[in-house]
Amino acid sequence: MSADVHHAAAAGHGHHDAHSAGGHGTFQSYMTGFVLSVILTVIPFWLVMGNVLDNSLVTTLVILALGGVQMVVHVIYFLHMSTKSEGGWTFMALIFTITLVVIMLAGSVWVMYHLNHNMMPMDAHDVMNNAR
Numbered sequence: 001m002s003a004d005v006h007h008a009a010a011a012g013h014g015h016h017d018a019h020s021a022g023g024h025g026t027f028q029s030y031m032t033g034f035v036l037s038v039i040l041t042v043i044p045f046w047l048v049m050g051n052v053l054d055n056s057l058v059t060t061l062v063i064l065a066l067g068g069v070q071m072v073v074h075v076i077y078f079l080h081m082s083t084k085s086e087g088g089w090t091f092m093a094l095i096f097t098i099t100l101v102v103i104m105l106a107g108s109v110w111v112m113y114h115l116n117h118n119m120m121p122m123d124a125h126d127v128m129n130n131a132r
Helices: 002-010 015-020 027-049 056-077 085-119 124-131
Strands: none
Touching: 027 056, 056 085
């Protein structure tokens, strides 16, 4: 039995090697992820600070889309998730998480829009019409 353990360790099938072979990234992949993350952070900052897009709804949608792309970059380059890791269970958990995040973001935007629409103070014309 000890000969089998020694043989497996000599062949590079030790406990540590099994985890490191599971897709840890190289320096180049980490740098690629980092550069993409920086770019995907700078673009929304530039859009808002430079007032590049005239429509605030379009700006918001572009920022949300870039945030989604940045989440994908983090999942691929830093968390090393794929459809093959752990028999697909991590990918299923990721899909579930993304679904919850989309529901929470859409619900939050919907609630904030309706609060803004329904709680805005009336202008002078509305006050005069409601006073009659």
